Amino acid sequence: xxxxxxxxxxxxxxxxxxxxxxxxxxxxxxxxxxxxxxxxxxxxxxxxxxxxxxxxxxxxxxxxxxxxxxxxxxxxxxxxxxxxxxxxxxxxxxxxxxxxxxxxxxxxxxxxxxxxxxxxxxxxxxxxxxxxxxxxxxxxxxxxxxxxxxxxxxxxxxxxxxxxxxxxxxxxxxxxxxxxxxxxxxxxxxxxxxxxxxxxxxxxxxxxxxxxxxxxxxxxxxxxxxxxxxxxxxxxxxxxxxxxxxxxxxxxxxxxxxxxxxxxxxxxxxxxxxx
Numbered sequence: 001x002x003x004x005x006x007x008x009x010x011x012x013x014x015x016x017x018x019x020x021x022x023x024x025x026x027x028x029x030x031x032x033x034x035x036x037x038x039x040x041x042x043x044x045x046x047x048x049x050x051x052x053x054x055x056x057x058x059x060x061x062x063x064x065x066x067x068x069x070x071x072x073x074x075x076x077x078x079x080x081x082x083x084x085x086x087x088x089x090x091x092x093x094x095x096x097x098x099x100x101x102x103x104x105x106x107x108x109x110x111x112x113x114x115x116x117x118x119x120x121x122x123x124x125x126x127x128x129x130x131x132x133x134x135x136x137x138x139x140x141x142x143x144x145x146x147x148x149x150x151x152x153x154x155x156x157x158x159x160x161x162x163x164x165x166x167x168x169x170x171x172x173x174x175x176x177x178x179x180x181x182x183x184x185x186x187x188x189x190x191x192x193x194x195x196x197x198x199x200x201x202x203x204x205x206x207x208x209x210x211x212x213x214x215x216x217x218x219x220x221x222x223x224x225x226x227x228x229x230x231x232x233x234x235x236x237x238x239x240x241x242x243x244x245x246x247x248x249x250x251x252x253x254x255x256x257x258x259x260x261x262x263x264x265x266x267x268x269x270x271x272x273x274x275x
Contacts, residue, residue: 006146007079010125015068022064022216024228026235028080028099029057030153032117036070042107044171044179044214049075052114054153056098058105060228064215076121078146088147095150098157110156120149174199174206175213182222186229186248190222222248227262230255235274240267 006027015038022041031040033049040047043061048069057063059082085095100106127145130138171179178195188194195218196203210218229247234240241252249255259267 005081005084005143008076008124008128008142008146009078010074010076010121010128012072012074015065015073017067020065022062022220022224024060024062024224025057025079026228026231027059027082028085029055029063029077030080030150031055031057031075031077032112032121033073033075034114034118034121035074036068036072038068038073038075039066040064040109041066041215042109044176047109049109050111052112052117054110054112054117054156056108056110056153056157058099058107060105060225060232061107062221062224063107066215076124080146084143085150088150093151093154095147095154098150098154108157110153112152112156116152120145120152124149171213172209174201175210178206178210178218179214179221182218182225186222186226187246188248190218190248192218223258224262227258230259230267231270234267234271243267 012035031049031054033051033053033055035051037049037051037053040049040055041062041064042055042057043063046066047055049055082096089095098108101108124142124145127138127142131142132138177199181195181198182190192203192207196206199206207218210221214221216224226247226249230243230249233243233246238246240256244252244255247255249258256266259265259270263270265273
């Protein structure tokens with residue numbers, strides 16, 4: 001099932017580590033583990049999912065399934081437009097709150113009752129079959145089933161007795177500080193030399209530590225973050241030159257080449273396809 005509001009997938013395919021990539025999206029991601037488990041990279045930290053795990057990825061946060069940790073890994077996942085959750089929310093029930101912590105964007109890993117999660121999966125599968133068959137109201141029913149799931153997910157995250165699953169391995173203070181600094185200073189000088197000077201370390205040590213702990217180079221991490229910012233600016237009406245400067249790229253040539261390599265189109269083509 002795919003539309004401009006959300007995409008839904010229910011799979012048990014084996015995870016090929018050579019085929020998975022670090023990515024971020026313009027919308028939210030919701031990953032539900034139904035059987036087995038997988039090792040996830042979530043914006044600088046690793047988490048192992050288990051049956052009943054729900055992973056909530058905020059837009060702009062890097063994500064990757066590194067590998068599965070069991071013979072069978074059944075999961076259901078969704079790519080969700082923030083607009084869908086915003087339009088379905090009320091002043092009393094904000095369906096986006098599970099993606100925030102004290103008002104700031106957050107990626108969460110929570111545990112839900114597995115039986116309840118399987119009921120949601122069954123109802124979603126049934127609604128998807130109706131929608132795919134073109135049944136009257138099938139598309140509406142499918143969205144309602146998904147929103148039912150998000151109501152339960154938000155109830156879990158709001159419950160003070162719910163224990164958030166902990167990261168398998170925290171980043172070192174150096175790499176954690178660098179990733180946080182990059183996220184908050186995309187338009188600053190983020191060359192390896194500048195970062196090493198700011199954090200009082202050797203640039204070669206920083207480069208090796210970052211690649212080992214995050215899984216990609218400092219440069220690739222920065223480019224991915226800047227491209228995400230550029231896409232947000234373009235969607236808000238900025239022209240390509242403005243998006244280039246305000247997302248931190250030093251030259252338009254570098255911006256254009258990076259954008260085309262990442263998305264297979266120019267910024268102008270991206271805007272045309274998004275309107």
